[in-house]
Amino acid sequence: MADKPAEEQTPSKLFTVINTFTLKDPAGAQEFERRFLEHVEWMRAQEGFHAHQAVRVTERPDVYVNLGWWLEPEAFQQVLRSEVFQSHAKEFHQLVDVAADPSMNVLRIEAGDLTDAVIVIEHLTTEAGAEEFERTYKEYAEAAHAATGLARLDLARALTRTGAYTAITWWRSEEDRLKARESAEFAAVGKVAEVRSERTAHVARNGAAGK
CATH class of the missing domain: 3.30.70.100 (Alpha-Beta Plaits)
Structure with a gap:
């Protein structure tokens, strides 16, 4: 997958959303990744989005972790309330269990x-x-x-x-x-x-x- 690294403008104090996704069915990995990357393309255009890194845990291949960095928590909260985000979240919950860990x-x-x-x-x-x-x-x-x-x-x-x-x-x-x-x-x-x-x-x- 092609990478588009972020401009590193704020080294620390970025609001960080750490999401752990656990596949409900391991066979659904490809479909989840497709939907997730479509979601990321939408998120990249939202005000306050800084960067993200998504990984898959080697010894637990049914588990993905995504770290999303935002310039401020208010920007993320606004996105969270949007109809598009809620629609994407509903689709994800059909494929994965989600655990969120808001951090700084x-x-x-x-x-x-x-x-x-x-x-x-x-x-x-x-x-x-x-x-x-x-x-x-x-x-x-x-x-x-x-x-x-x-x-x-x-x-x-x-x-x-x-x-x-x-x-x-x-x-x-x-x-x-x-x-x-x-x-x-x-x-x-x-x-x-x-x-x-x-x-x-x-x-x-x-x-x-x-x-």
């Missing part, structure tokens, strides 16, 4: 080409304060970027689940990812948070229409 992006690191990148989603839960956790995770991310093949990272804080974060990371190779996980900085993250990682396959990445 708090960190972005990027370093160029994402072609053929290894994409991993991290689910993190911490009892430490947001300031301590985000500082610790940023130190890890910056060290991984400097020392290994971390091509891009987005970290989002859940708005409805205390202490919950989602990170999506793009690596130039699995070897680079594993090297980063052996670092002292990642060990420090593990001391303040539980981390569950999932390998994924790229489905689609697009920016707002015209960008």
